Amino acid sequence: MEEKRDFGDLEREVIEKGKCALCGGCVATCRLLDYRYLSVDFSEERPVIKEGQQCPPDCGYCYYQCPRVEKPELRAGLEEMYEVASTDEEIRKACQDGGAVTSLLAYALDEAIVEGCITVADKGEWKPEVQVARDKAGLIKSAGSRYTPAATLTGIADAILDYDLQSVALVGTPCGLSSYEKMFVVGKDTHNAHNFSSHIKLRIGLFCMGTYSYEKLIKEYLEREHGVNIKEVTKLQISEDVLHVYTGDKELLSVGIDEIVDYKRDGCKVCEDFAGLFSDISVGNNGTPEGKSSVIVRTDFGKKVFEGALERGYIEAKPIDKSGADLIHRLMKAKKEAGIAEKERRMKKQK
Ligand code: SF4
Numbered sequence: 001m002e003e004k005r006d007f008g009d010l011e012r013e014v015i016e017k018g019k020c021a022l023c024g025g026c027v028a029t030c031r032l033l034d035y036r037y038l039s040v041d042f043s044e045e046r047p048v049i050k051e052g053q054q055c056p057p058d059c060g061y062c063y064y065q066c067p068r069v070e071k072p073e074l075r076a077g078l079e080e081m082y083e084v085a086s087t088d089e090e091i092r093k094a095c096q097d098g099g100a101v102t103s104l105l106a107y108a109l110d111e112a113i114v115e116g117c118i119t120v121a122d123k124g125e126w127k128p129e130v131q132v133a134r135d136k137a138g139l140i141k142s143a144g145s146r147y148t149p150a151a152t153l154t155g156i157a158d159a160i161l162d163y164d165l166q167s168v169a170l171v172g173t174p175c176g177l178s179s180y181e182k183m184f185v186v187g188k189d190t191h192n193a194h195n196f197s198s199h200i201k202l203r204i205g206l207f208c209m210g211t212y213s214y215e216k217l218i219k220e221y222l223e224r225e226h227g228v229n230i231k232e233v234t235k236l237q238i239s240e241d242v243l244h245v246y247t248g249d250k251e252l253l254s255v256g257i258d259e260i261v262d263y264k265r266d267g268c269k270v271c272e273d274f275a276g277l278f279s280d281i282s283v284g285n286n287g288t289p290e291g292k293s294s295v296i297v298r299t300d301f302g303k304k305v306f307e308g309a310l311e312r313g314y315i316e317a318k319p320i321d322k323s324g325a326d327l328i329h330r331l332m333k334a335k336k337e338a339g340i341a342e343k344e345r346r347m348k349k350q351k
């Protein structure tokens with residue numbers, strides 16, 4: 001019989017090997033979740049167990065659900081691509097691109113498809129904070145990209161244990177969505193102490209080329225090296241390989257992402273999913289003009305939500321241009337190849 005693995009194995013095989021995506025899936029799945037036994041240490045950017053404590057024998061929920069131990073299997077789905085804009089002026093103003101995510105969630109809340117939405121808001125000074133948004137004002141708080149890790153799946157436990165929600169939308173980067181897929185498939189009836197897998201109704205994935213260490217990118221690079229007052233920053237945006245930093249309409253800084261590559265999280269360098277393959281709907285800004293969102297409908301349920309939001313006038317949409325679809329496919333391929341190459345490079349280095 002194969003020996004049962006536990007958090008110590010997760011540490012050795014994933015966290016200390018620089019593979020952790022900081023998705024928060026292990027924390028949400030921990031058997032001792034009610035005691036907040038496993039949590040994310042954001043200063044170290046890694047999951048940690050309570051100091052001096054021992055895991056119960058024969059546990060290992062965290063290990064078996066981690067998507068970096070074993071990837072979930074991709075289920076066959078759709079790939080319908082659209083150029084989308086919110087029809088809500090307040091949402092469009094607050095959002096980075098077309099406001100598609102916020103408007104789709106607003107529709108899902110208004111129609112009682114979900115009771116709450118797990119999103120990432122700003123805790124202040126561009127520190128990401130997982131929140132459970134229950135209304136449009138809460139959704140608007142999470143508008144815009146942050147580019148630092150949030151451990152989004154910890155929000156599942158908050159939504160269910162703190163708010164007692166039965167139907168929830170999860171918005172996250174592709175790693176978070178693949179972690180949830182593991183929770184859903186592997187965790188169901190076996191490894192998931194709270195069986196959270198039945199509570200997530202809608203999964204929205206965000207296009208992602210990588211996240212950066214908060215301490216290194218925000219504090220060290222932007223604040224100390226470039227003298228940016230982070231409290232004044234109103235928007236961070238990476239587009240076409242350039243990081244733009246704004247206060248209102250004024251651009252404070254723009255740098256090629258090559259310059260910040262050293263601040264990228266190690267766990268992101270082995271990541272192969274750009275476009276959120278494990279979502280019902282994935283959304284990003286690549287492939288469409290400024291002020292619009294690229295939306296990929298991936299499941300029948302995603303299509304139902306998308307078409308409902310369209311019919312009820314929350315969004316407007318048209319099929320994406322061929323050039324936009326080609327760009328998204330190129331980025332998907334490039335990220336997959338880069339992730340595989342980095343894994344191979346690390347394996348060779350170990351030999
Ligand atoms: S990748 Fe996710 S599940 Fe795996 S160790 Fe990191 S935070 Fe936990």
Ligand code: SF4
Nearest residue numbers: 030031055059060062
């Ligand atoms: S899931 Fe089990 S093995 Fe993992 S940290 Fe929690 S108690 Fe320990």
Ligand code: SF4
Nearest residue numbers: 021175208210268271
């Ligand atoms: S690059 Fe991958 S691991 Fe990193 S945040 Fe994006 S989806 Fe997650």
